[in-house]
Amino acid sequence: MKGESSSSSSRGVMEKKNMAILPWELVIGILLMLPVKSLVRFKCVCKSWLSLLSDPHFAISHFQRLTASSSRLLFIAPPALEIRSIDFNASLHDDSASSTLNLNFLPPSTYHNVQLIGSCRGFLLLNCCQSLWVWNPSTGVHRKLSSTPIESNLMQAMFFTFLYGFGYDPSTDDYLVVKASHNPMSLGSATTRVEFLSLRTNVWRDVEATHLSYMNSSKGIKGIREGSLLNGAIHWLAFCCNGSMDVIVVFDLTERSFSEILLPVEFLDYESNCCDLAVLGDLLSICFGEWDHSVEIWVMEEYRVQSSWTKTIIVSAENIPAAMYFFPICYTKDGHIFGTDGWTGLAKYNGKGQLQEHRSYSQGSYRSQVAVYTESLLSFPM
Ligand SMILES: *[C@@H]1O[C@H](CO)[C@@H](O)[C@H](O)[C@H]1NC(C)=O
Ligand SMILES: *[C@@H]1O[C@H](CO)[C@@H](O)[C@H](O)[C@H]1NC(C)=O
Ligand SMILES: *[C@@H]1O[C@H](CO)[C@@H](O)[C@H](O)[C@H]1NC(C)=O
Numbered sequence: 001m002k003g004e005s006s007s008s009s010s011r012g013v014m015e016k017k018n019m020a021i022l023p024w025e026l027v028i029g030i031l032l033m034l035p036v037k038s039l040v041r042f043k044c045v046c047k048s049w050l051s052l053l054s055d056p057h058f059a060i061s062h063f064q065r066l067t068a069s070s071s072r073l074l075f076i077a078p079p080a081l082e083i084r085s086i087d088f089n090a091s092l093h094d095d096s097a098s099s100t101l102n103l104n105f106l107p108p109s110t111y112h113n114v115q116l117i118g119s120c121r122g123f124l125l126l127n128c129c130q131s132l133w134v135w136n137p138s139t140g141v142h143r144k145l146s147s148t149p150i151e152s153n154l155m156q157a158m159f160f161t162f163l164y165g166f167g168y169d170p171s172t173d174d175y176l177v178v179k180a181s182h183n184p185m186s187l188g189s190a191t192t193r194v195e196f197l198s199l200r201t202n203v204w205r206d207v208e209a210t211h212l213s214y215m216n217s218s219k220g221i222k223g224i225r226e227g228s229l230l231n232g233a234i235h236w237l238a239f240c241c242n243g244s245m246d247v248i249v250v251f252d253l254t255e256r257s258f259s260e261i262l263l264p265v266e267f268l269d270y271e272s273n274c275c276d277l278a279v280l281g282d283l284l285s286i287c288f289g290e291w292d293h294s295v296e297i298w299v300m301e302e303y304r305v306q307s308s309w310t311k312t313i314i315v316s317a318e319n320i321p322a323a324m325y326f327f328p329i330c331y332t333k334d335g336h337i338f339g340t341d342g343w344t345g346l347a348k349y350n351g352k353g354q355l356q357e358h359r360s361y362s363q364g365s366y367r368s369q370v371a372v373y374t375e376s377l378l379s380f381p382m
Helices: 002-021 024-032 036-042 047-053 056-069 108-113 154-158
Strands: 071-077 082-086 098-100 115-120 123-128 131-135 142-144 160-169 174-182 192-198 203-206 228-230 233-240 245-252 257-261 274-280 283-289 294-300 309-316 327-331 337-340 345-349 355-360 369-374
Touching: 024 047, 024 056, 036 047, 071 115, 115 369, 123 160, 123 369, 131 174, 160 228, 160 233, 160 245, 174 233, 228 274, 233 274, 274 327, 283 327, 294 327, 327 369
Parallel strands: 115 160
Antiparallel strands: 071 082, 071 369, 082 098, 115 123, 123 131, 131 142, 160 174, 174 192, 192 203, 228 233, 233 245, 245 257, 274 283, 283 294, 294 309, 327 337, 337 345, 345 355
16 A cells, blocks of 8 residues: 555656646647637646636637637527537537536526627627626626617617627727617618627727618518628628618628628519528528528628529428428538527538438427537637
């Protein structure tokens, strides 16, 4: 016994020595390659690791290295508010590929009101009981955002918010939350009010948008639309009052200006039941639901070139019990299209539009909320 313990303690000394001769740069290099989950655990290894793993510069280098390999799905299903982080590359029936998260910074009685309205660089934007929160599910860091002047002004109560967006502006190293509201009572041309909040200042400002006149698209089952991030801009589907048609509204996060992208000409007078935007493999994509529960998925091969809209596949939700439509979210590693069934289910289709897997997460007629996020150690800008 005695001999054993002395040999294990001398092994301990050996290990310490080996650790000591590992150059610090090498330790950093190794840690940079590890997943966020491990790094969060490693914060308690020792003081120097804690300070390294809490260093914003380390978080940025780690984020830049790992973005390509660590995107997961955040899934929120009412009414019990099941919150999961899911590796969508694994089988949907593999429970080890998902973990349960909690929103313990919100009172449980408000859980059924939580809306997931944006995702950017590891942070998620949540709307709960008229308050906005930004949350990094990997580290647990969260912050309540200040409320907007619109909400605190009774005169403005006529406006209802129909678009939310959340993105990052590299030119100022800042995150922006964008919100567009529409006043249905106003008959003039400028009926849209746009505000944005900078996470650095936690202050809302109006976008100079006197000429904008958008409202919620009629082709949607969603009240509020969250934006899709691509090429440094947020994209939403909205109804353009001036042109009397649905368009893709684009907000450039650096320029802080609006522009439009036109939908495929085939759809200008098309009686689609519902439409949704997504970013599929770095291409802007739109899907159009047909009355028979099938969805046509189109991608814009060349950004902003209307003639480059290309129909890819038609995906039918008829083999999914009670499903309305399949809404694509992203591609998986093996080239399948991953998405939701419109309720609380997730599904995967192959490139030919054949159903590969489906899993329903809770009963009842609730709609789950989903967002792709990248695990990150990033903290809020100072
Ligand atoms: C799953 O695959 C996609 C597409 O290749 C990739 O971007 C993502 O990072 C992968 N996620 C994980 C957790 O490996
Ligand atoms: C737009 O959204 C509001 C509030 O959710 C809803 O009352 C209205 O019917 C919607 N309009 C259209 C055209 O979908
Ligand atoms: C409305 O659209 C027309 C073209 O369809 C354009 O000439 C005009 O400038 C637009 N008006 C506003 C206020 O944007």
